[in-house]
Every structure is written in structure tokens, then in C-alpha cells.
Amino acid sequence: MQVHDKLLVGLDVGTTKICAVVGEVSGGEINIIGVGTHPSIGLHKGVVVNIDSTVESIKKAVEEAELMAGCEISSVYAGIAGGHITGFNSHGIVAIKGSEVTRHDVERVIEAARAVAIPMDREVIHVLPQEYVVDEQSGISNPVGMAGVRLEAKVHIVTGAVTSAHNIVKCANRAGLDVCDIVLESLASGEAVLSDEEKELGTALLDLGGGTTDLAIFSSKNIKHTFVLALGGHNLTNDIAIGLRTPLAEAEKIKKKYGTCTSMNISSEETIEVPGMGGRKSRKLPRQILGEILEPRMEEIFALTKREIHRAGMGHVIMSGVVVTGGSALLDGVPEIAETIFNLPARLGTPRGIKGLVDVVNNPMYATGVGLVLFGAKNQSSKKFRIRDKNIFNRVIDRMKKWFKDVL
The missing domain is CATH 3.30.420.40 (ATPase, nucleotide binding domain)
Structure with a gap:
């Protein structure tokens, strides 16, 4: 089987089914070239409750997608859902260094907006910018290059249980897959089914x-x-x-x-x-x-x-x-x-804005899988690759050490 650099794979880890959708980036368009589904056995209300069963379901869905696409899948964008997911809005303010807003200023203001206290058993899944404000001028979508002295950012922060996110990554890793990023499923579905209007x-x-x-x-x-x-x-x-x-x-x-x-x-x-x-x-x-x-x-x-x-x-x-x-x-x-x-x-x-196997995925049940591919295409430059070897408990201990250091 061939290994393609321009392939994007969405892995919808759902309660009812595991769905793998393979998309190929060609000339700025997304061609869907493979789809694989398999009944999901190891999940309950969007949360992994049986690692082995989930791994088997992922393997079978991915194998089916590989056969249809004629390629080998090595990395995926995985969806996450469940009652543990919460979202809230936050606000950050920084002083602009120099006479105009730079990319570094935007990164700093987003970091300021995400600097909120969250429990140690939760992690930030997304920080989604809503709008920027430069010197009280609001409604700005991209402030880079604008003159000003103060930059504000309004963001939406999505958090989830650390263990749930880790278990999804663990299941994908055991199935031989790297996870480029974990994506909120409703955000992915929005990419697939909503028009810009x-x-x-x-x-x-x-x-x-x-x-x-x-x-x-x-x-x-x-x-x-x-x-x-x-x-x-x-x-x-x-x-x-x-x-x-x-x-x-x-x-x-x-x-x-x-x-x-x-x-x-x-x-x-x-x-x-x-x-x-x-x-x-x-x-x-x-x-x-x-x-x-x-x-x-x-x-x-x-x-x-x-x-x-x-x-x-x-x-x-x-x-x-x-x-x-x-x-x-x-x-x-x-x-x-x-x-x-x-x-x-x-x-x-139903999914839109795609080419290729449109008749196969023209169904609401594939909205998340197709949306994960579209999300990946938009965010290829910021692949995170959730690392396999960093243990969940090490991360919790690191956060506890930092907390005690701040207190003492």
C-alpha cells in the first residue's frame, strides 16, 4: 500500500460506530477517497469504557478505509465527545510591543485568555478565538499589522476530562495510529455541514x-x-x-x-x-x-x-x-x-464542500468524520501530535508540583 503525505484521516470515535474517513488534498480541494465503519462496542455516552474492544473496532474501521482508499493510514484527527466536555468564554489583554500587532502579540494575548484556573483532572482541548479588539476597536478577525497599544482577545475554551482524552489517544496508539489532534465532534460537524452564511x-x-x-x-x-x-x-x-x-x-x-x-x-x-x-x-x-x-x-x-x-x-x-x-x-x-x-x-x-465519494458520505452519520478531515485541512500547520509516551499520571504530577511551588 502507498503512503501519501497529503492524506488526512478523520476518526469519529462514537458510541454507536467507529468511522474512519480518508481525504486527499488536491489543488486546494478535499477529495474523499475512502470510508470505513465498524460498530462501536467499547464506548458509553461518548466515553471509552473498554480499551480492547475500542481498539479492535478502530482497527477494523481503519482497515476498511485503507482498502477503499488503497493507502496506508498512519495518523488521524480523532473526535471527542461526552458529558465531561464543557465550554466557556474567556478574555485576555496584553500591551502591544512596538507600533503594530505582530503574530507574537496574537499568541501572547491568546495565552493570556487561556490562563484560567481549571481543575487538575481536566485539560484544554480547544482555545477558539472569537474576535480581537485593538484599542477598543472590536470585531477584528485578524489584527496582525494593525497599529495600536492594547490588544484584547475574546476566546471560547473547551475543556474535557484528562482521562477521557488520554484513553482516546491510547486506543488510537494501540491500533497503530498517531493522533495529530483531538477535536470536539460538534466543531468538526460544523465544518462539514454549515455554510459560511x-x-x-x-x-x-x-x-x-x-x-x-x-x-x-x-x-x-x-x-x-x-x-x-x-x-x-x-x-x-x-x-x-x-x-x-x-x-x-x-x-x-x-x-x-x-x-x-x-x-x-x-x-x-x-x-x-x-x-x-x-x-x-x-x-x-x-x-x-x-x-x-x-x-x-x-x-x-x-x-x-x-x-x-x-x-x-x-x-x-x-x-x-x-x-x-x-x-x-x-x-x-x-x-x-x-x-x-x-x-x-x-x-x-449533510456534508458539503467536498469531492470524490460524495454519494457515499452524503449522509448525516458521516458529518463528524468528514468534518474532522476538513478541520485537519485547515489546521495542518498546527499539528500537535499527542505524544504516546508521556503518561497521564506524570502530567497530573507535574501540575501538582507546579501548584505546590506556586503556593509555597
Whole structure:
């Protein structure tokens, strides 16, 4: 197999599936040349709970992507999600050295903005600049070269549990992969499914995954707020299993084949066959029952997300509406429920801005994988390469030593 320097690989480590998407940079465009998926066994609500099972799933997804792309994969951009993810806004101010703003000044003001106290069991995943202010002139996206004496930066900081981030890197390393960077999954999905106009005007992106629902609010082309709700497609499957008294595996199949969130639009004559538990006979039930089970749960997910948007004071920011993506967004009637709950226009988000295997990845379930490739293309110059050998406990001890030194 060939090894390409211009290959970018997104690894979506999800609760339901592991997905590897291979993209090739050619003439400033991204060509998707390979996709591999495999059911995810070792994760729960976006967090690794079984290292060995996760490693096996990653290996199989990557092998499938390698076969399709005809290349060897050595490094990936990995996605991270889960209830441990938190985001908050911060502000930094520095004096400008010299008569104009330099790249070094921008780096210093971002460091000043990220110099906030966070618990030792958490680490900063992203520091996302929102805007710069030069001598009280706000709304600046790139201040380099501007004259001034004071530079301010408003940033959004995303943090996650140190152990969760380390476990994702550990699983990828055991599967023979280097991790260029860990990327918040909702940020990656935004790269894939949102247009520049939506990011500019203000949009709420909801990534409906298997274990979590990830919210990202964009405005003025920057991310303003992030939130992870620990409810997702698995809760819908569980509701079907309980409501129809059928095994979870069968409930998942029923959800994918017949799932709907709007019982009003279904004919009362439509029926589904529901396998029984413990060797009991199958039963035929009206398909409307599925709508009656799934609709309240989907309404709850959207209502809790809406409450978070208003709690964060972001209700006035979402001018262009709501975009729903992720595997669970494929259920019939999801955009309609989103429109009703948010009282805003809603649409289904599928990957855009790519070439190659467009017909293969033209599906909300591939939004994060494609988004990770696009994120990698934008940030190739700042590859971090999460080092394999630096032990998590050494890092915690280093931070404790520094803390005691500061105190004493």
C-alpha cells in the first residue's frame, strides 16, 4: 500500500460506530477517497469504557478505509465527545510591543485568555478565538499589522476530562495510529455541514449521536457556545425496547427500518413485526406506536437543548435557524420537531464542500468524520501530535508540583 503525505484521516470515535474517513488534498480541494465503519462496542455516552474492544473496532474501521482508499493510514484527527466536555468564554489583554500587532502579540494575548484556573483532572482541548479588539476597536478577525497599544482577545475554551482524552489517544496508539489532534465532534460537524452564511448570521448545530447530543452555536463565523447533553440515539432504542418489550438489538433494527417521530402522518393500517423476548412469538403492531414512543423523547432532547441555549443567553444569536445532523437525525420527522420546539427554521445537515465519494458520505452519520478531515485541512500547520509516551499520571504530577511551588 502507498503512503501519501497529503492524506488526512478523520476518526469519529462514537458510541454507536467507529468511522474512519480518508481525504486527499488536491489543488486546494478535499477529495474523499475512502470510508470505513465498524460498530462501536467499547464506548458509553461518548466515553471509552473498554480499551480492547475500542481498539479492535478502530482497527477494523481503519482497515476498511485503507482498502477503499488503497493507502496506508498512519495518523488521524480523532473526535471527542461526552458529558465531561464543557465550554466557556474567556478574555485576555496584553500591551502591544512596538507600533503594530505582530503574530507574537496574537499568541501572547491568546495565552493570556487561556490562563484560567481549571481543575487538575481536566485539560484544554480547544482555545477558539472569537474576535480581537485593538484599542477598543472590536470585531477584528485578524489584527496582525494593525497599529495600536492594547490588544484584547475574546476566546471560547473547551475543556474535557484528562482521562477521557488520554484513553482516546491510547486506543488510537494501540491500533497503530498517531493522533495529530483531538477535536470536539460538534466543531468538526460544523465544518462539514454549515455554510459560511449560516456561521455568519448565527446557527445552532445539533449533532444527534448514539450516546450524546452535541450543541454548537456559531455566529460571526466563530463558535460562541458548546454543550454536550448525555442523551442520544441509544435512549431512543431503549425506549423502543421497553415500550414494545423486545430485545435491544431488535429495537435498534426496528428504529432504523421503521423509526418515525411523527405518528400523525402514519396510516393506521401500517404495521411492523416485533420479535418477542425470551423465545416468545413475534407480534404485529401498528407503526403509529413507534411515533408515540419516539416523539416525546425527541421533544425532550430538543427542549433540554433549548433550555441550555437560553441559559447561556444565546437565544438572540440564532438568526438563521437550527441544523440537525448525526445518525439519529435520519429518523423521519426530526427537522419538523426541531422547528416546532425551537420555533425556528430547521434543516437536515449533510456534508458539503467536498469531492470524490460524495454519494457515499452524503449522509448525516458521516458529518463528524468528514468534518474532522476538513478541520485537519485547515489546521495542518498546527499539528500537535499527542505524544504516546508521556503518561497521564506524570502530567497530573507535574501540575501538582507546579501548584505546590506556586503556593509555597
